[in-house]
Amino acid sequence: MDTTCDCGRCKHDICIHRVPIFSTLNEKEISNIAELINHHDYKKGEIVVSEGDSIDSIIIMNQGSAKAFKYTLEGREQILYIFAEGDFFGEKNLLSNQRATFFVEALQDIKTCSLSRYQFQKLLYKYPDIGIKIIDELGKRLSRLENSLQSMGVxxxxxxxxxxxxxxxxxxxxxxxxxxxxxxxxxxxxxxxxxxxxxxxxxxxxxxxxxxxxxxxxxxxxxxxxxxxxxxxxxxxx
Amino acid sequence: MDTTCDCGRCKHDICIHRVPIFSTLNEKEISNIAELINHHDYKKGEIVVSEGDSIDSIIIMNQGSAKAFKYTLEGREQILYIFAEGDFFGEKNLLSNQRATFFVEALQDIKTCSLSRYQFQKLLYKYPDIGIKIIDELGKRLSRLENSLQSMGVxxxxxxxxxxxxxxxxxxxxxxxxxxxxxxxxxxxxxxxxxxxxxxxxxxxxxxxxxxxxxxxxxxxxxxxxxxxxxxxxxxxx
DNA sequence: CGGACCATTGATAATTGTCAAAATTCGTGG
DNA sequence: CCACGAATTTTGACAATTATCAATGGTCCG
Structure with a gap:
């Protein structure tokens, strides 16, 4: 099975291979998904998503890291997450038309993959496993945030x-x-x-x-x- | 369609009716699920779940409210959530054998419904909509936690x-x-x-x-x- | 090499924590 | 329904921590 995608940069491996939520799929399924994916580059300091944006895709970090943050009432930046390779965001907008709840800014030059909400929902119905993976991943993210809150409480x-x-x-x-x-x-x-x-x-x-x-x-x-x-x-x- | 469940206390309405994650199901489907549900009562101050417990069910608040908390390193209680009617927890233990990451304590006398992991997984494969509902709900919970973290930063x-x-x-x-x-x-x-x-x-x-x-x-x-x-x-x- | 940006240091003010004591509230049992 | 003891809350005084402001010192990158 050929695992080279046509995005022109992941020469040896399909980028979504690195993403835990797709890990239960086989090569062929991954190849099919790869065709639905869009790619973007952002330079260090560039804003990937702004709070309030209505994004209609789930965005997957392919290379580099990014910070997610909100502004406190005092105008100070409050960082919520550091997204590294394989992390994703935008899943909150999966069904509801909820808008982005935080900013995401590239910490270095980064590469992202994105999948439209429409395509993503079709995937979910076709492969319920992906849904379970996402629930699992969201659970982990909740745990991490709960731990942060616990530390903030110290x-x-x-x-x-x-x-x-x-x-x-x-x-x-x-x-x-x-x-x-x-x-x-x-x-x-x-x-x-x-x-x-x-x-x-x-x-x-x-x-x-x-x-x-x-x-x-x-x-x-x-x-x-x-x-x-x-x-x-x-x-x-x- | 008869919507009275046999749990002996929700006389006029099946308790799971109140739970948003089942809201896409029809009466018959809900009736079927009702039979799989276990009920528990807890008195005010009773511990429903302890951090580290390996619970094998998803637990749904049916009546009353409860607090979820962890202990900080200083030994102080850090409250993470107030669960009210219709909220659920334990979803993190859905697939992984991850243990409970916080304590849950009844704030009044409460009633809960629970559904075993096994039954719940079968449901998820049968009704992918439930999975999407859960993703949605977890997304909301993440948003709330992000807001809390943001406030803690103020x-x-x-x-x-x-x-x-x-x-x-x-x-x-x-x-x-x-x-x-x-x-x-x-x-x-x-x-x-x-x-x-x-x-x-x-x-x-x-x-x-x-x-x-x-x-x-x-x-x-x-x-x-x-x-x-x-x-x-x-x-x-x- | 120079200028912009980021980090450190010092002095002071403001906020909050801690401890102790007094006041209030709660729930139980008579 | 009232009274009493236990639990919780409020208040005060003081200590500790951290924020703020301002000035200095370092570092990065063209």
């Missing part, structure tokens, strides 16, 4: 920042001889917006972690975790 | 408390001559745990709202909203 900013570093570590960390190196997807301000604290507070706390020998900051863009146990401690208790 | 406690009152108003409010009367589902402490602030702070803020003529507190259990515009202002800005 009044201690140290814990919250510690948890964020661990999250990033799991998603973007690479093992090196001295510990784990994280390529930060967000600036200090971005992290502050994720945690709901002031930019300066993030600086101070990171400075404090560095003094305590837990991390080493490298050029604003990377952080080296040098003492995993202490980080777990900070994130996990007092 | 540093201003006044706004957050104002928003909570408006939420309660929409769910539990009754119009009276002097304004809107809310039967509070949660105690002061409960509200504090929802907002992630100290109990005393909720007291003080409510006192402040009362001084400003926005609300009138009645016996700890009810609040009368006397100045809707001001409340919207507080919730919506400064």
């Amino acid at each position: 009044r201690n900013v140290d814990s919250r920042l510690g948890s964020l570093l661990i999250d990033f570590q799991e998603k973007f960390g690479v093992s090196v001889s001295e510990g784990t190196l994280i390529q930060l997807p967000l600036s200090r301000e971005g992290m502050a917006n994720y945690l709901g604290v002031a930019r300066e507070t993030v600086s101070r706390k990171l400075g404090q972690f560095e003094q305590e020998g837990i991390i080493r900051t490298i050029n604003n863009k990377s952080i080296l975790i040098t003492d995993q146990d202490s980080l777990n401690m900070v994130a996990g208790s007092a | 540093r201003n406690v006044d706004s957050r408390l104002g928003s909570l009152l408006i939420d309660f108003q929409e769910k539990f409010g009754v119009s009276v001559s002097e304004g809107t009367l809310i039967q509070l589902p949660l105690s002061r402490e409960g509200m504090a745990n929802y907002l992630g602030v100290a109990r005393e702070t909720v007291s003080r803020k409510l006192g402040q709202f009362e001084q400003e003529g926005i609300i009138r507190t009645i016996n700890n259990k009810s609040i009368l909203i006397t100045d809707q515009d001001s409340l919207n202002m507080v919730a919506g800005s400064a």
Whole structure:
């Protein structure tokens, strides 16, 4: 079975192959779906979706990462998700004509695949498994958000920042001889917006972690975790 | 078509009638499903589900309300949802053997309906519409959680408390001559745990709202909203 | 190399948490 | 229906944390 799609860029693998919600389908089914897919490129900083847009497609991250956010009443950005490869969004608009509930902005140059609501609904009726996969995926996303809410509820900013570093570590960390190196997807301000604290507070706390020998900051863009146990401690208790 | 189920308590209407996810089904289909349903009663304060439980059913609220919560690292309760009549939970355990991710506790004496995972999966394959309904409902729940997270990011406690009152108003409010009367589902402490602030702070803020003529507190259990515009202002800005 | 942008640091103010005590409310049983 | 004890809530004083503002210092990229 030929798994090369005709989109002109996923040379060795159909992009939707990477998407968990299609994982129960066989090669032929995936090939059929591939033909229904549209592709888009966005540059770093470009807005993929704006809050209030009536998008009529489900959008799948094919390459790079993006942040989903809303504005708080104070005008500050509140980040909700970091979408990485294989993640999707827009499923809320699947049946209802509900509009997009948040902004999505490319954190690097990214590539997306999209599937129209109409096509997607036909798929769902044809392959109920996909529906179950989506329910499963939405459940996971709910769990993650519930965990975020739980962390936000921790009044201690140290814990919250510690948890964020661990999250990033799991998603973007690479093992090196001295510990784990994280390529930060967000600036200090971005992290502050994720945690709901002031930019300066993030600086101070990171400075404090560095003094305590837990991390080493490298050029604003990377952080080296040098003492995993202490980080777990900070994130996990007092 | 007879719509009386044999559960012995929903005399005039099958309980699942109230559940949005079954709303696309006809009377006969609903009757068939009714036979598969189990019923349970819980007293106020009883735990319906504990975090870590491996529940094998989807549970539907039939009467009364319940709170879903997790414990923060500090040992404080963080409330995630208030489930009212027609809401369901346990859908995360639908396919994966994932365990319950939060506690659910009855806020009054409640009645629930449950449907085993096995039965539920069969239904999903038979009626793909139910799957779509669930995706829709989960999408709404995600939106709500995203909004909560957004509010948690608002540093201003006044706004957050104002928003909570408006939420309660929409769910539990009754119009009276002097304004809107809310039967509070949660105690002061409960509200504090929802907002992630100290109990005393909720007291003080409510006192402040009362001084400003926005609300009138009645016996700890009810609040009368006397100045809707001001409340919207507080919730919506400064 | 220079300018724009981002991050850090310091000083101060504002907000909220904590602890303790008093007041109110609730529910039960007489 | 009232009274009493338990539970919850309110209030006050103080401490701790974080936000804000302003100035300085670094970093990135053409």
